[in-house]
Amino acid sequence: MRTLLVTGGAGFIGSNFVHMTRRRYPGDHIIVLDKLTYAGNRANLAGTDVEFIEGDVCDAALVDKLVARADITVHFAAESHNDNSLRDPRPFVDTNIVGTFTILEAIRRHGNRLHHISTDEVYGDLGLDDPARFTEETPYEPSSPYSATKAGSDHLVRAWVRSFGIRATISNCSNNYGPYQHIEKFIPRQITNILAGQTPKLYGTGEQVRDWIHVDDHNAAVHLILERGRNGETYNIGADNDHVNNKAVIELICELMGAPGYEHVADRPGHDQRYAMDSTKLRTELGWAPEYTDNQTGMRAGLEQTIAWYRDNGQWWAPAKQRVEQAYAERGQ
Template sequence: MTILVTGGAGFIGSNFVLDWLAGSDETVVNLDLLSYAGNLRNLASLQGDARHVFVKGDIGDRALLDGLLAEHRPRAIVHFAAESHVDRSIHGPGEFMRTNVMGTFTLLEAARGHFATLQGDAKSAFRFHHVSTDEVYGSLGPAAPAFTEQHVYEPNSPYSASKAASDHLVRAWHHTYGLPVLTTNCSNNYGPYHFPEKLIPLMIVNALAGKPLPVYGDGLQVRDWLYVGDHCSAIRTVLERGRVGETYNVGGWNEQANRDIVLTICALLDELRPDPAGPRARLITHVADRPGHDRRYAIDARKIERELGWRPAETFATGIRKTVQWYLDHADWVADVQSGGYRDWMSKQYGGGATA
């Protein structure tokens, strides 16, 4: 038995591959282009493990996809591969359209061709699991109810628009062609192996280096935070028991303002690795807000709990402590991902004083 994972060297994808192989002997074929955020060091513990078959390649390469599906005949495809950083999508939306929209289209067509070759139990068991985001729903007011699976799509950035498009493609391939799909829309993930352009790892890395902690606007933007290990368990649950054609929202029940996240990280670092120069909250620097910045996201995850019995195991307090400790324990990984290209990007986005 085999599953095909796309984007399995990225943040969430690599955590999923590691989690999957920690609890199963089922082979994972891991397809990743190894763009700036893909990192094989995330999977170093699997070196020499025959259950992990890594293939460097693009989800937009139909010939490659057809060959992999014919050779390995996976019982499921778990689709993580995506460009995912809002700021990058604002500066360069083309790559997001190519990967998230056209890449997903190509993968769906390859999956449809593969599905047509299956028979009997193999055909009835096959699943295409599409991993998406709560950002497709747009922005919520301070007192508005959290996003449910019936919420109208209102994407506000090139990134979220590209993911909304991919969600619609997945739905259409199910209703038009009968492809057995599952979709999960998750809230903001955090945890080990998170590329330090996103809020939590950036704050940890900069604070440890004594550099400014750039906070957009007033810092009161609210997100629902989901520990990546909990996200992995949710995907396993949906893949195993989810109803074909359904969407499940996956959240952490942890709404937090960005400013409070940064203050929590500062307090944890002050406790775990004190800075002789003083409390790290002194490093907080407010920068100009980004265009179209959504004010609040919140996930209503009652459907997945009601139908499949899943709830997150981590609170934000337990998950953020584990995350901070992981970065303290893996300074070599942090140094490795801070390439010249990454430093150039951070300088462009936040200014020279906020680079990581």
């Protein structure tokens, strides 16, 4: 029986991690710390029986008190939307860098275990015709305020491991999709557009490639790292879906949902071209493999599950739909 502190546990990936933890380890005590910004939703944790604390990871006194109680801190809390970081970078600096610093200092004082959740975007991007994949040794080359602040937080964790001897691991994961993802994001936006009787939208030509991974596969990898990961190590998480571009994803969504088609909208400034993760280290050392994969697109089964969730949970996403689409329309997207 453990006590886990999950920062950002009311957000998309964090809440799915809480649900998985509750299913796998029903005896664990779970403390969720979440600021409940627009991307955090208390309803995401319904039925999980957690101790919920509304608060900021930059609040040093609060973080210190909660870390002191936890055997393990799993640090999901982050500002994570590229478009938002281009409009207002400051919240990304505060949460992603100052917040991580605050967590690290509490971990240093109390000697507890930390796992830090990061992203493939810290590595920059690859050319569309580049066969390479990001490894744990790939140099960092972030291209947005979001990815730059996540890169900074990764460097802080490594520095605290080396300088102060804290116990910590890092995982860098590719783009997630699945239940509870905010509808401003690419996949749930298209699903909810179709469910709402609107036309799906594709940035630019849709040639960009993301190594899409179902959120449950991501969180299963995190649990393996918590159980078997070596201190101070970084593990890349990817589902080998880096052959699927955004155009193919939206076309598959339209096929699965019986939608007649989609429209092109203005591309994002500085849109990264291709992400691809080499998860060999995770697979060989810890025995991880993704569940939601197949030979056609690597995504069909996962998208079917995700579409079913949004179809069955209209009360969760419908109240925000008009506001989200209005914001996109104002930007020509």
